Amino acid sequence: MNPNSKQKVLAIASPGGHWIQLYKICQPLESQFDVVYITPGAQYSTTNKNKRILNITDASADSKLKIIPLVFQLLTIFIKERPTAIISTGAAPGAIAILLAKILPIRTIWVDSIANVAQLSRSGRMVKNIADKVITQWEPLSDGHKITYQGSIL
């Protein structure tokens, strides 16, 4: 098997806490998968030849019109990269990516941000019935079935 034939995983998160969590979760996956990071945070880039970070448009409940270019960017990335799976920690752009991937043969994984301790995040609630796997980082938020707890990054 050639070394470039690792399965591709797209990892998507907004800047700040979402991004830090995504990175801490996906870094251990890099030996096993070809992980491509996607973020609306233009400040994140890399000089490491072995890492790829793609930038996308940001969109949120307050900027709904931006969803249109975002959807096109994500579809273009999905078609070009042909990922086996996508994983997101939030927020809105990650949830939109999961909703889109649902209609394609891509496994979708949502890890809710550790910042949501009383209920799933707003974007998490958007995707909880859509994503193939939904994980919370707080045990009380697990329903033991659809939403599972597998520990937290802290």
Next chain:
Amino acid sequence: MIFVAVGTQFPFNRLIQYMDDWAISDNNKTQENVIAQISEGDYLPTNIEYERFMSGETYNQNVRQASVFVSHAGMGNIISAREQQTPIIVINRQIILGEHRNDHQADGLKWMGKLDGVYTASTQEELYQHLQHINDLKPAKNSHVGNQHLSDTIADFILHGDNKESLVKL
């Protein structure tokens, strides 16, 4: 030494002033030296050392050497504190004072306070109270950030989908 840092996105004048005042007050019983990273704040402290921005290396060194890290309620700093094994006190920015675009740092205190090695304050009094008992503040028991089981569960799901789910138990 006490290290104070407010992130790079916004100023946090109020926290810098609290620490500037604290440094020369009677509360600073052990004459702790204070070093601050103040971002673009326009309050320039007179009693403590400061820089607007620091290199990652200087920043990490300060977090490591500090007896306590005083910070805005940002996840990046909580992770640094844990990795460098320094107790951290976090104080939230307030939208009403123009310190942030939303109040998510106030909500943040609720979960941050549940973490090992993290102490929370929402007022000057609470901050000073923590600093009064500086030797009682303990770092997180573990410096690791990340969770092998969580990442393994995800890797397994990517490879095999749902059919192995029942085998994945914490």
